[in-house]
Amino acid sequence: MLDMDVHPTVQTALHDTKPVVALESTIITHGMPFPQNLEIAQNVEATVKENGATPATIAVLDGRLKIGLSTNELEALAQSKDAAKLSRADLAVCLAEGKTGATTVAATMIAAHLAGIEVFATGGIGGVHRHAEKTFDISADLQELAQTPLSVIAAGPKAILDIPKTLEVLESLGVPVISYGQDHLPAFWSRSSGLRSPLRMNEVTGIARAHLMRQSLGIAGGQLIANPIPRHAEIPIEEIEPFIAQALEAALEQEISAKEVTPFLLSRLFDLTQGRSLQANKALVLNNAALGAKIAGAICAQK
Numbered sequence: 001m002l003d004m005d006v007h008p009t010v011q012t013a014l015h016d017t018k019p020v021v022a023l024e025s026t027i028i029t030h031g032m033p034f035p036q037n038l039e040i041a042q043n044v045e046a047t048v049k050e051n052g053a054t055p056a057t058i059a060v061l062d063g064r065l066k067i068g069l070s071t072n073e074l075e076a077l078a079q080s081k082d083a084a085k086l087s088r089a090d091l092a093v094c095l096a097e098g099k100t101g102a103t104t105v106a107a108t109m110i111a112a113h114l115a116g117i118e119v120f121a122t123g124g125i126g127g128v129h130r131h132a133e134k135t136f137d138i139s140a141d142l143q144e145l146a147q148t149p150l151s152v153i154a155a156g157p158k159a160i161l162d163i164p165k166t167l168e169v170l171e172s173l174g175v176p177v178i179s180y181g182q183d184h185l186p187a188f189w190s191r192s193s194g195l196r197s198p199l200r201m202n203e204v205t206g207i208a209r210a211h212l213m214r215q216s217l218g219i220a221g222g223q224l225i226a227n228p229i230p231r232h233a234e235i236p237i238e239e240i241e242p243f244i245a246q247a248l249e250a251a252l253e254q255e256i257s258a259k260e261v262t263p264f265l266l267s268r269l270f271d272l273t274q275g276r277s278l279q280a281n282k283a284l285v286l287n288n289a290a291l292g293a294k295i296a297g298a299i300c301a302q303k
Contacts, residue, residue, distance in 0.1 A: 007068025063098030121292030127166030233283030
């Protein structure tokens, strides 16, 4: 009943136990304007290839779940005006109605796992939004990490979130949060959130071993690898925090809620930082893609 198309290069890599890295598509449809979105999508795929793995950008096109996009499909998605933003709650409905949609972290994890992919590189994960005690706005990404057995590489939780509460929820859900090469948890545009990371690992071989050990133990869910943004591209937390406060205030005034919150805040931060936030976003996504490819390679080697 499920219409799923696995791109031939992805299918071959999976069949031959070669490294594959899943990539989300909301960064294409909801994260950046055209043609910058197409350029970054192409660059991310190229980075995965340069680091020895096969990229698999995931999306829903006309009711078919796509595991890896052709050049024409990627270009069409980048120029789409009405692609839905898909998470766990609405992925099935989009497929059933034959519509087009871009996958968030949660939906990408579901699709990647269906295809047999074990590593997913993204920008930042969703989490507990600020003032969640009033709005109950908590991303489905956290529950997905607790259920779906992927290693997810991100530059930490998005800095617009309540990061301490996000960490608490991940701990309660039993999700390992592993900072790569440093003691502090990164916060998307910033190398440090000011919070100590629950776990630290310095080598991709160890991260791969932990991934496979969870499988051996029969523990549900995946692990979050928090990869700090490159130093040259970061916006320190003390510098960007006032801009985040302004963006959040604007969202409240305009009564922005639910799925519209994150795209609105990112757009406002682009304006407030005079484009620096977008440049940082590009750098961290490429950095995560490179690390994801190396981890996927290490997992395949250990298998």
